[in-house]
Amino acid sequence: MAWKAIDRVNAPAEESPSLSEPLKEKIRGFFDRYPTKRAVLIPALHMIQDDHGYVGWKAMEEVAELLEITASDVFDTVSFYSHFWTHPKGEKVVMACRSVSCDLLGADRVLDECKKVLGIGDHETTPDGKYSLMTEECLAACDHGPCLMVNEKMHKCVNPADVRKIIKDDANDKLDMPRSSLYDGANRTSA
Amino acid sequence: MSDYETVLLKNVGKPNSQRLATYVEGGGYSGAKRALEHTPDDVIDVVKRANLRGRGGAGFPAGVKWSFLPKDREVTYLCVNADESEPPTFSNRVLMEEDPHQLLEGILIAGYATQATVAYLYMRAEFAEQYHIMQVALDEAYEAGYFGKNILGSGYNLECYIHRGAGAYVCGEETGLIESLEGKRGWPRIKPPFPAIQGAFGKPTVVNNVETLANLPHIVNRGADWFLGIGPEGSSGPKLFCISGAVNKPGCYEGAMDFSVRELIESDRFGGGMRDGLKVKAVMPGGISMGILTADELDMKMDFADPAKYGLLGLGTASAIVVDDQTDIRKVLRNVARFFSHESCGQCTQCREGTSWMYKMSNRVERGLGRMEDIELLGEIPAKMGMMPGLSICGLSDGAAFAIRTIVEKFRSELEGYVRSENDDAVRIALEIAN
Ligand SMILES: Cc1cc2nc3c(=O)[nH]c(=O)nc-3n(C[C@H](O)[C@H](O)[C@H](O)COP(=O)(O)O)c2cc1C
Ligand code: SF4
Ligand code: FES
Numbered sequence: 001m002a003w004k005a006i007d008r009v010n011a012p013a014e015e016s017p018s019l020s021e022p023l024k025e026k027i028r029g030f031f032d033r034y035p036t037k038r039a040v041l042i043p044a045l046h047m048i049q050d051d052h053g054y055v056g057w058k059a060m061e062e063v064a065e066l067l068e069i070t071a072s073d074v075f076d077t078v079s080f081y082s083h084f085w086t087h088p089k090g091e092k093v094v095m096a097c098r099s100v101s102c103d104l105l106g107a108d109r110v111l112d113e114c115k116k117v118l119g120i121g122d123h124e125t126t127p128d129g130k131y132s133l134m135t136e137e138c139l140a141a142c143d144h145g146p147c148l149m150v151n152e153k154m155h156k157c158v159n160p161a162d163v164r165k166i167i168k169d170d171a172n173d174k175l176d177m178p179r180s181s182l183y184d185g186a187n188r189t190s191a
Numbered sequence: 192m193s194d195y196e197t198v199l200l201k202n203v204g205k206p207n208s209q210r211l212a213t214y215v216e217g218g219g220y221s222g223a224k225r226a227l228e229h230t231p232d233d234v235i236d237v238v239k240r241a242n243l244r245g246r247g248g249a250g251f252p253a254g255v256k257w258s259f260l261p262k263d264r265e266v267t268y269l270c271v272n273a274d275e276s277e278p279p280t281f282s283n284r285v286l287m288e289e290d291p292h293q294l295l296e297g298i299l300i301a302g303y304a305t306q307a308t309v310a311y312l313y314m315r316a317e318f319a320e321q322y323h324i325m326q327v328a329l330d331e332a333y334e335a336g337y338f339g340k341n342i343l344g345s346g347y348n349l350e351c352y353i354h355r356g357a358g359a360y361v362c363g364e365e366t367g368l369i370e371s372l373e374g375k376r377g378w379p380r381i382k383p384p385f386p387a388i389q390g391a392f393g394k395p396t397v398v399n400n401v402e403t404l405a406n407l408p409h410i411v412n413r414g415a416d417w418f419l420g421i422g423p424e425g426s427s428g429p430k431l432f433c434i435s436g437a438v439n440k441p442g443c444y445e446g447a448m449d450f451s452v453r454e455l456i457e458s459d460r461f462g463g464g465m466r467d468g469l470k471v472k473a474v475m476p477g478g479i480s481m482g483i484l485t486a487d488e489l490d491m492k493m494d495f496a497d498p499a500k501y502g503l504l505g506l507g508t509a510s511a512i513v514v515d516d517q518t519d520i521r522k523v524l525r526n527v528a529r530f531f532s533h534e535s536c537g538q539c540t541q542c543r544e545g546t547s548w549m550y551k552m553s554n555r556v557e558r559g560l561g562r563m564e565d566i567e568l569l570g571e572i573p574a575k576m577g578m579m580p581g582l583s584i585c586g587l588s589d590g591a592a593f594a595i596r597t598i599v600e601k602f603r604s605e606l607e608g609y610v611r612s613e614n615d616d617a618v619r620i621a622l623e624i625a626n
Contacts, residue, residue: 033309033352035392041374042357046316067374080376081357083316095317099278100479100526101435101512137360137530139317142279142435142512143442152319175319180326 016056019063023051027066037067041077045084054085082136090125090132092173094118095149098135101142106160110146111135113163131167192450192458195421198409198429199402200445203289209324211331214292220337222408223299227345234304238407240415242427247272247363247400248478248507249586250495257305259387260395268391269307270372270398271298273314273321274356274363277478278530280510282431283401285443287314287321290405291328295351297404299337300411302349305397310351313368316358326353360534364585365398366390367536378536379585402431422447426494426506433510437469437518438462448506452476453489456513469515473602477507479527480590482597486516502600504593520602521557521609524569527598528553531591541576542588548572549595556606559613566606570599 019027027044034040044067048059055078064071078084096111115121118131125132141147144156148166151173155166166172202208202217214220226234239254260267271294275283286294298310312329314322329351332338340348354372361367362377369391371377390396406428410418418428426448434455435441440463452474456462465471471486476493482503484491491501498505514523532550537543549572552565573592577583599606 033350036373038374039372039392042371043354045357046355069374077374077376081316081359083356083358098526099530100475100523101279103522103526104436104512104514104518136317136358137533138276138278138280140275140281140284140315142281142510143433145435145441149317149319154320175323177320177323178327179323180330 016058017052018058019048019066020051023047024062024066027063038069038073040067041069041074042081045078045081049084053091054088056086082134085132088125088129091130092151093132093134093149094167095134095136095139097137097139097141097145097147097149099138099142101138102145102147105145107146109160110148110158110163113160114148114167117164117167192454192460193447195446197445199286199293199405199431200289200443202293203285208289209291209328211292211328211335214290214296218412219292219408220296220299222411223296223303223337224343226300226303226411227343227347231304231306234300234411237415238304238410241410241418242415242425243403243406243410243418244426244495245400246402246406246430246508248277248480248505250505253301253399253403256387256399257301257397259385260305260397261388264306264395266394267305267307268394268396269298269302269305269310270365270368270386270391270396271310271312271404272363272365272368272398272400273312273318274360274368275318275401276315276360276363277480277508277510279435279475279512280433280478280508281435282433282443282508282510284318284321285431286401286405287318287325291325292332293405293408294325294401295328295332295337297407298351299342299349300407301397301399301404302351303345303347306347307349307397310349311372311391312351312353313356313362313372314353315356315362318355322353322355329353359536360530361536361585361587364587367585368398369396376536378538379587381584422449423492423494423496425496430493430509432461432493433508434462434513435511436513437466437471437515438513439464439466448492448494448509450493451489452484452491452493452511455493455511456489462511462513465513465515469517471513472516472518473514473520473523474511475514475594476509476511477503477505478510479512479530479594480586481505481507482593483523483601485601502597504589519557520598520605521553524595524598524602524606525550525553525557527594528591531587531594535587535591536585539576539583539588541582542591545572545576545588546591549591553595556610559609561606561610561613563607563610566599566603566610569595570603 030040060074061071064074148155148158152175207213243253244250359377362371364379366380367377386396444461474484528550532546535542535546573596577589577592
């Protein structure tokens with residue numbers, strides 16, 4: 001086995017996006033919801049991931065500054081939650097439930113089919129950056145197992161034979177439903 | 192099984208059941224109005240008398256929990272537990288999807304009773320559709336003056352925010368939830384102090400499940416005696432049951448806690464019988480953490496008291512997964528063991544190491560590489576973990592222990608049979624893998 005040495009001199013600098021001013025403003029919009037700034041961290045991480053596609057190092061440092069905590073506090077939290085990606089993920093994340101109800105209804109075959117159709121394994125991303133694949137524990141839709149989520153959209157009672165069609169469908173992550181204008185976390189003003 | 196008037200799910204299937212107008216038309220928010228005309232202590236009193244036991248898994252009486260709050264507090268937080276991650280549970284999802292205002296009314300009543308200043312609705316990240324539904328409903332409720340300052344002219348103020356989680360089962364444990372709310376990893380806290388004394392942001396805090404709170408408008412409107420009149424003593428009130436697996440009608444159903452697991456599976460009101468002529472092999476009737484029943488134990492009542500008689504941890508989330516007779520029990524064992532080893536937060540040695548050992552062994556057994564010692568150990572480790580022997584911080588490890596111990600105890604001969612029959616081959620395969 002070859003020994004791989006770290007070469008800090010020639011290593012390319014980590015490039016990850018900064019928080020834009022509107023994004024920072026959005027995060028500040030959550031300050032008055034909680035008695036501490038740190039509590040804004042998880043909402044902020046959601047907003048960052050929505051905006052950047054993942055939570056990069058620079059974003060972690062900058063959100064730390066914004067919330068007056070240390071970057072290691074931020075990393076401590078980020079690393080705990082499976083929802084946050086610290087490197088770029090696909091535009092769409094396919095989440096296959098693997099818990100007991102779905103498993104007994106054939107979730108493993110659905111997952112295998114996802115791997116085949118996408119050509120990637122668990123927690124990998126297609127080379128064109130379109131899709132990432134993840135397995136998840138119970139998605140609370142066991143009555144409709146096996147379940148597959150594509151970003152926000154839940155696909156229910158999925159047969160292995162359906163997988164190709166679901167993945168080829170451009171609208172497979174579209175949730176057409178009323179949404180709150182407060183989704184961005186603008187300040188709530190109540191009389 | 193008694194005749195039953197649907198309460199919690201009565202708006203399901205109504206057109207626009209998610210809209211405020213629909214809810215109000217059906218008498219919605221009258222419970223909150225009534226509560227606001229009484230003192231907070233009156234509300235606590237009626238909930239105590241109704242003996243509303245928590246629907247989140249532990250069954251602790253809500254009114255009693257509220258009365259632990261210190262009298263001289265200035266700030267109180269209400270955390271609504273919508274983390275719903277226990278396989279195979281989805282009743283909170285149905286409540287939020289179909290009737291968001293019923294939950295919001297419940298939050299308002301619980302908030303008023305506990306004199307909460309802020310309510311946080313903690314929803315698991317994977318609830319996307321449900322999040323949009325709840326947020327739109329919450330906006331409507333604010334608009335109509337059910338949240339914010341001086342609610343309905345009562346002088347009571349309550350802000351309500353939705354806080355989205357980020358994918359961790361243990362954040363459903365109440366102190367894990369609080370840590371997560373504070374922006375930290377969802378590591379459960381050592382108790383005491385209990386949340387009622389020192390919870391979110393160091394202040395007195397109440398954590399209640401979605402279904403628990405959805406009961407409140409009805410209790411306030413119809414009284415404690417009405418509630419006590421539903422179901423057996425100690426297990427009163429409307430209750431949601433989930434059923435999934437090899438049945439004809441998997442879904443979320445409502446009833447009193449007065450029927451058996453067999454009825455849950457067979458009755459046309461619920462599961463509608465087994466699919467494709469399959470037979471029952473096993474049922475996990477309360478979520479996987481509570482443990483398993485064999486086909487001979489289906490007389491267990493779906494109430495708070497009976498599960499213990501069958502060696503289970505409790506009623507849990509009253510969500511049953513039905514395993515059919517064509518299923519290899521090793522598949523269930525491995526799946527359940529994987530779940531807990533994946534979800535253990537790692538703070539307590541017995542839970543962290545115990546769950547991953549158990550997963551490794553179940554994995555071996557499932558792949559035909561098991562040894563008799565594995566089965567022995569799988570029965571033994573669970574006795575050495577959990578809060579019950581005082582060895583862990585939270586109940587996740589008790590769930591792991593009950594799930595795995597009951598599977599190994601109740602299906603021991605099947606597991607041993609596999610190990611015995613596959614042993615020679617197993618050694619050969621193991622050697623092939625090792626080389
Ligand atoms: C590992 C673990 C996970 C839990 N997950 C949930 C959950 O997802 N939802 C829930 O309401 N309670 C959950 N609980 C129970 C909570 O700790 C707590 O008892 C409950 O939210 C209290 O509400 P209730 O009294 O209204 O039932 C969990 C407990 C443990 C130990
Ligand atoms: S029992 Fe397990 S999940 Fe609970 S705190 Fe300890 S290690 Fe974490
Ligand atoms: S087990 Fe797959 S959604 Fe619950």
